[in-house]
Amino acid sequence: MSVSCNCIAGAMRAIRPASTLRTELHAVRTSARRTVTSSHSPSSAIVYRALPKQKTICLPRAQNSIWHGRNLGGNPRKPPGQPVRPFSNSTPRCKLKTIEQVRARNKGGPFNLTAAILFISAGVGLYFYFTYEKERVARKRIAEQTKGMGKPKVGGPFDLIDQDGQQFTHEDMQGKYALVYFGFTHCPDICPDELDKMALMIDKIKENCGNVILPIMISCDPARDTPAVLKEYLKEFHPDIIGLTGTYDNIKQTCKAYRVYFSTPPNVKPGQDYLVDHSIYFYLMDPEGDFVEAIGRNFTADQAAKVMMDHIKDWKGPLNKKEHWA
Numbered sequence: 169m170s171v172s173c174n175c176i177a178g179a180m181r182a183i184r185p186a187s188t189l190r191t192e193l194h195a196v197r198t199s200a201r202r203t204v205t206s207s208h209s210p211s212s213a214i215v216y217r218a219l220p221k222q223k224t225i226c227l228p229r230a231q232n233s234i235w236h237g238r239n240l241g242g243n244p245r246k247p248p249g250q251p252v253r254p255f256s257n258s259t260p261r262c263k264l265k266t267i268e269q270v271r272a273r274n275k276g277g278p279f280n281l282t283a284a285i286l287f288i289s290a291g292v293g294l295y296f297y298f299t300y301e302k303e304r305v306a307r308k309r310i311a312e313q314t315k316g317m318g319k320p321k322v323g324g325p326f327d328l329i330d331q332d333g334q335q336f337t338h339e340d341m342q343g344k345y346a347l348v349y350f351g352f353t354h355c356p357d358i359c360p361d362e363l364d365k366m367a368l369m370i371d372k373i374k375e376n377c378g379n380v381i382l383p384i385m386i387s388c389d390p391a392r393d394t395p396a397v398l399k400e401y402l403k404e405f406h407p408d409i410i411g412l413t414g415t416y417d418n419i420k421q422t423c424k425a426y427r428v429y430f431s432t433p434p435n436v437k438p439g440q441d442y443l444v445d446h447s448i449y450f451y452l453m454d455p456e457g458d459f460v461e462a463i464g465r466n467f468t469a470d471q472a473a474k475v476m477m478d479h480i481k482d483w484k485g486p487l488n489k490k491e492h493w494a
Contacts, residue, residue, distance in 0.1 A: 303478070322451060322459035324425035328386065328418055331399035331411040338457060345460075345480055346382040346453040350428045352389035352444050353401040360405075362448065367406035368469035369476065377480050386422060387413045388430040388446045426451055452476055455485060 323338070330336045349366060351359035366383055373381045385402065387393035390413050398411030413419070423430055423446075430446035450463040450472065460479055463472045 322425075322427050322462075323453055323457060326418065326422040326425060328412040328414040328422065329395055331395050331402065333395045336410070336412055341382060341384075341453060341457055343455050344380055344382045345455060345476065345483075346384060347476070348384045348386065348426065348451040348453060349449075350386050350388050350423065350426070350430065350446055352387050352446070353393050353397055354389065354441070355444075358448060362450075362465070363402075363405040363409070365469045365472070366409065366450070369473045370406055370408055372470070372473040373476055373480070376477055380480055381476070383409045385409055385411050386419070387411065388419065388423065388428075389432065389444050390414055390416050390419045391432075452479065454479070454483065 325338050327335065327337050347366065347369070349362060351362065353359075363385070366385075370381060370383050383406065385398070387398060393411075393413050395411070395413060398413060402409045402411045414422075422428075428447045428449075430444060432444050433442050436442050448465055452460040452463065452475075454460050461475065463475060467475070
C-alpha cells in the first residue's frame with residue numbers, strides 16, 4: 169500500500185511542471201498584444217494590435233501628448249491605423265533644403281515683405297492725415313478766436329478812395345480773401361521791404377489757389393499820399409495791389425477798426441519831411457469780411473503764403489470772383 173502512494177505522489181510531481189509550462193506558453197502568446205503607455209499619463213495608453221499587412225504608426229512625443237490631452241478632455245479616441253491630421257499646411261522647416269524652398273514657404277506667411285510695406289504705408293498715411301487735421305483744427309480755432317460776439321475784433325466798415333480816385337468800401341472786399349497792409353509812400357525801408365514780400369505772396373497764392381486774394385495797402389499818411397502818388401508808387405511792386413487813401417478822419421477811423429497804431433509828428437510845416445510811426449502787420453480777412461490772422465515781419469514770403477493758402481483751402485463757402493477784381 170505504501171508503494172502505491174509513493175507512485176501517485178511521484179506522478180503528481182511530474183505533472184506540475186507541465187502545467188507550469190502551459191501557463192508560461194499562454195503568457196507568451198498573450199504578450200503578442202503590445203501596449204504603448206505614455207510617459208505622462210499611465211491611464212491614457214494607446215494600444216496598437218499587431219495586425220497583418222498594416223503599418224504601425226509611432227507618434228512623436230509632442231503629438232502623442234496632445235492627442236492624449238484631447239482624449240482626456242472627452243473627445244473620442246482616434247482610431248488606430250489612421251494618419252494624424254497636421255496642424256499646419258506648411259512644409260516643416262527640417263525638410264527645407266534650398267533657398268527657393270524657404271522663400272516659397274515664407275511667401276505665404278502672415279509676415280512677409282508685402283505685408284510689411286502695407287503696414288508701413290498705412291502708418292505713414294495715418295500720421296500725415298492726423299498731422300494735417302491737427303493743423304486744420306488749430307487754424308480754425310485761431311480764426312474763431314479772432315471773431316467777436318456779433319462783430320469782429322479786427323476790421324469793420326470803412327469808406328476810402330482807391331488809386332484811381334474811385335470809392336472803395338469794406339463791401340468791395342466781399343467774396344475774396346483780402347490781405348490788408350498799412351504803410352505810407354515816404355517810408356524809407358520797412359514799407360518797401362514788406363511790399364516786396366507782399367508781391368511774392370500774391371504770385372505764390374495765385375499760382376496755387378487762383379485769383380482769390382485781394383491785396384490792399386491803406387495809407388497812414390493821407391496828407392502826402394494822394395491817389396496819384398499811391399498809383400505811381402505801387403506799380404513798382406505789383407499791379408494787383410490796391411492803394412487806398414482818404415481824409416485824415418477816415419484813415420483814423422479805419423486804423424482804429426483794424427487795431428492799427430499810427431502817429432504823425434505834430435506841428436509839421438508844409439513841405440517838411442517826416443516819418444509816420446505805425447504797426448507793421450499783414451491782416452488776412454476772409455471772404456465774409458471777418459479777420460483770420462495777422463502776419464508779422466518774422467514770416468518769410470513762403471511761410472506767409474503757406475499760412476494764407478492753408479486758410480484758403482479750409483474755406484468751405486463760395487469765393488465770388490467779381491468781374492471788377494478778377
